[in-house]
Amino acid sequence: MKWGEKMVEKHANQNRWWIFTAVVLLSFMSTLTSSIVNIALPVMSRAMDVPTSQITWVASSYLIVTCMFLLPFGKMGDLFGKARVFKIGTVIFTIASLLCGFNLGFGWILLMRAVQAIGASMTLSTNAGIITETFSKQQRGLALGSFGSVVALGSIAGPGLGGLILTYLPWNYIFWVNVPVGLVAIVLGQLVLSKNEVKSKGNVDFIGMLILIITAASLFVGLILGQQVGFSSFTFVGLMIATLILLVAFRHIEMRAENPVMNFPLFHNSDFSLSLLATVLVYGINFVVNIIEPIYLEQNRLISTDLAGLILISFPIIQIVVSPFAGWLSDKFGSHVIAAISLAMLIISQVGLASVNHATSLIVLCIWLGFVGLGNGLFQAPTNVLVMNAVAKDQLGIASGLLGFSRNTGMTLGSIFANILLFGGISMNLGRPVNDYPVAQPGAFIFGMRFTFIVTTAVLAALFIAQVIVNWHRQNR
Incomplete structure (x- = not known):
């Protein structure tokens, strides 16, 4: 081991949980700000006198810009130091969060959201790499599992925290809530993050980075516009061809x-590729569940919003509780075993959700949603470990960026295919094209919902079989 690597390891051993705290704080806020803003969009629309169709770009622009820069900043972390990129990202994110809260017009908020997203992408593309470098292989599963649970909390806490803020404070505080946490992360990062990092050698591939940024922009702008103007439109088709x-x-x-x-x-x-593919598919299927189940509860079962919220928050809470435990299990029994069990739990959840109808007990529904949370909780740690362990230390940044990119791609695709599959199933049942809830024929919705979850079951089953085959080949080589 080289002297520089020994210094990094010594520093990490002394401060590893403080380093973990600094990384998790900003990762939590970067994820939270992507979900917390959605609940404030109607209020912002009125405050800025901007139509609803335009104000949604406050949310979409953050997603697009984050995805554009995840992989380039992951590579920059490998070249110049992951901690350095992370610390710069915390400063940019915190300053932009402050500036987002000043109502200087629609153009201003879009610009500041883009700057905020650049800061977020710098932290999200290096966080898993820093944690992997900080913890030994014996503790890596626990660390990455705990990290996954906190980041998951950021994605589910947004609507609740946003609603609480808007009850007592103006919409500006949706962004300003990031500032004190960001300041703590900046100070903590300066104190504990290593200045002697393992770095790769070589020049910056500016042409490759530029093409990658344009490609990601083309893909995500196309996917978001496709939902608004139609997937058969010239705009969507043209952007997808350009992406290819x-x-x-x-x-x-x-x-x-x-x-x-x-x-x-x-x-x-195979561990690297299959785990990234699994991340895309599992996050996508999670979003399918998140989109369809509220419709089922509120419009098909006529359940109040607050009760529906309590039911739906149950499975993310299970995920948050299970994730650190899954990390410990991965360290003890191996990531391949726990990853396979997680997929089995998710398959059971989709089979269960495909059996739900008008008369299904809410307790039974909660059991199936519990399997979603259990499967997701078991999935995070082993999958992250398999990806990060598959690369050399000087490639941890790009691997971390790919994990973040896979998560965002999955969530975007999930939101698209939830609507395609659901309304495709409803249209099949009714024998005519439908793009809204069939109020007069609720049975058609149940058919569409079941069709959707049969498809997600098939996707997860194919992924599980592929994983079993790959593991069998790995063990018999």
Whole structure:
């Protein structure tokens, strides 16, 4: 081991849980701010005198810009130090959060949300890499599992915390809530994050980074516009074709680059590739559940919003509780075993949700949602460990960026396919195109919901079989 690596390891051992706290604080806020703003959009629309169709870009712009820069900043972390990129990101994110709260017009808020997203992408692309570098293999599952549970809390706490803030304070505080937490993270980061980091060598591949940023922008702008103007529109089709062309060009350039942004041979590792694919699919299916179940409870079962909220918050809470325990199990029994069990739990959850109808007991529904939370809680730690353990120390940044990119891609695709599958199933049942809840024929909704969860079951079953085959080949090599 080189002297620099020994210094990093010594520093990490002395401060590892303080380092964990600094990383988790900003990761929590970066995730929270993507969900907390949604509940404030109607209020902001009135305050800025902006139509609803336009104010949604306050949320969408954050998602798009974050995804654009996740992988480039992951590579920058490998080249110049993950802690350095993370610390700069905390400063940018905190300042932009402060500026987002000043009502200087719609253009101003969009610009500041983009700057905030750049700061967030700097933290989200390096967080898992810093934690992996900080903790030994014997503790890595526990650390990454605990990290996953806190980040998950950020994604589910947004609507509740946002509603509480809006009850007593103006919408500006939706953004200003980040500032004190950001300041704590900045100070803590300066005190505990290592200045002697393991770095990769080579020049910055500016051309590759630029093409990657444009490709991500084309993909996510296309997906979001597709939901608004239709997936058969010229805009959507054109952007998807552009994305494919850019991907081909990016691979061609990267295979010949001296120090490529994306090291494509990494994908030859089956653990790495399959775990990233699993992350996309599982996060996507989570969003399918998050979108369909509120409709089922509130419009099909006519359950009050507050009771529906209590029912739906049960499975994320289970996930948060289970994730650190799953990390310990991964350390003890191996990530492959726990990852396979997590997929089995998720398959059971989808089979159960596919059996739900008008008369299903709410207790039974909560049991199936509990399996969703259990499966997700078991999934996070082993999958993160498999991805991060598959790369060398000088590739941890790009691996961390890919994990973040996979999560965001999954959530975006899940929100799209939830509507495609649900209303496709409803349309099949009614024999005509439908794009809204069929109030006069609630049975058609049940058919569409069941159709959706049968498809998600099939997807997870195929993923489980692929994982079993890969593990069998790995053990018998």
